[in-house]
Amino acid sequence: MSVAVIPRALTIAGSDSGGGAGIQADLKTFQELGVYGMSALTAVTAQNTLGVQGVYPLSAEAAAAQIESVGCDLGVHALKTGMLFNADIISAVADKISSFGWKNVVVDPVMIAKGGADLLQAEAVTALKRDLLPLALIVTPNLPEAEVLAGMSIYSMEDRREAAKRIHDMGSDFVVIKGGHEEKEGDQITDLIYDGRVFTKLLGRRVETVHTHGTGCTFSAAITAGLAKGMSEMAAITEGRAFIQAAIEDSLGLGQGHGPTNHWAYGRRRQAVTQ
Ligand SMILES: Nc1ncnc2c1ncn2[C@@H]1O[C@H](COP(=O)(O)OP(=O)(O)OP(=O)(O)O)[C@@H](O)[C@H]1O
Numbered sequence: 001m002s003v004a005v006i007p008r009a010l011t012i013a014g015s016d017s018g019g020g021a022g023i024q025a026d027l028k029t030f031q032e033l034g035v036y037g038m039s040a041l042t043a044v045t046a047q048n049t050l051g052v053q054g055v056y057p058l059s060a061e062a063a064a065a066q067i068e069s070v071g072c073d074l075g076v077h078a079l080k081t082g083m084l085f086n087a088d089i090i091s092a093v094a095d096k097i098s099s100f101g102w103k104n105v106v107v108d109p110v111m112i113a114k115g116g117a118d119l120l121q122a123e124a125v126t127a128l129k130r131d132l133l134p135l136a137l138i139v140t141p142n143l144p145e146a147e148v149l150a151g152m153s154i155y156s157m158e159d160r161r162e163a164a165k166r167i168h169d170m171g172s173d174f175v176v177i178k179g180g181h182e183e184k185e186g187d188q189i190t191d192l193i194y195d196g197r198v199f200t201k202l203l204g205r206r207v208e209t210v211h212t213h214g215t216g217c218t219f220s221a222a223i224t225a226g227l228a229k230g231m232s233e234m235a236a237i238t239e240g241r242a243f244i245q246a247a248i249e250d251s252l253g254l255g256q257g258h259g260p261t262n263h264w265a266y267g268r269r270r271q272a273v274t275q
């Protein structure tokens with residue numbers, strides 16, 4: 001493969017020492033999908049499947065310096081943001097994205113870990129909406145995040161459509177409201193996509209499992225990998241959904257709490273089909 005065609009993706013996110021979410025999940029996903037992965041850390045967390053034991057943010061300067069180093073040398077075909085923690089880091093990240101002129105930007109608006117720990121300070125939501133969402137090609141809130149961004153409660157599919165419209169108005173070309181937190185109704189799970197014109201429902205099979213740590217990180221990283229490889233937004237989102245579905249179905253069963261998903265599963269299934 002010539003250097004010119006190696007797809008390259010950057011994740012700007014926090015470190016999860018347990019390896020199921022954050023930077024670690026993103027880099028595993030990029031690698032599995034044939035994309036060269038790079039990272040800019042925003043915070044270090046002491047974390048495992050039982051929860052978050054500590055959060056140690058880096059300075060906005062440190063986050064910006066890493067993005068600059070990567071951008072001015074290796075080149076970035078697509079990037080995603082995850083845990084950004086505070087308003088200073090968000091503004092610094094938005095500045096760098098603007099100055100490099102990057103367009104393939106996936107924003108996973110990480111706010112609260114599954115175990116309840118704050119991964120974004122409450123006052124930073126304004127900066128997220130004002131500085132980062134206008135630069136996003138795709139934003140992927142879960143249901144509680146969509147409620148915070150849209151400033152409304154979401155009970156029905158009609159509410160979800162309204163929230164998607166409101167978030168779209170903040171500047172992201174595509175809004176994907178993920179269904180992982182929806183009330184359990186039957187065996188289906190719905191991710192709702194809105195492109196400013198049409199609503200599309202992506203339906204998946206709900207897996208009964210506690211091993212869902214890092215599902216949003218992995219899903220948004222898989223979408224980013226697709227964009228880095230030149231896929232359309234819808235194709236990248238669809239492959240991202242297939243990647244996370246396989247990763248949840250074949251989970252590794254690690255840890256005593258909410259374990260990680262299986263980042264090998266999608267690739268192994270594809271290999272099995274082609275053999
Ligand atoms: N039990 C499940 N079975 C099948 N798919 C799931 C399940 N839980 C989540 N998903 C899928 O995983 C993806 C991420 O959704 P989710 O709502 O869990 O994101 P999230 O809360 O941001 O994740 P996290 O905070 O753990 O990183 C979506 O595509 C969603 O449909």
Ligand SMILES: Cc1ncc(COP(=O)(O)O)c(N)n1
Nearest residue numbers: 014015021022113114213214
């Ligand atoms: C560094 C980091 N980034 C993101 C998440 C969200 O994942 P989850 O909601 O599954 O805890 C996390 N726990 N840690």
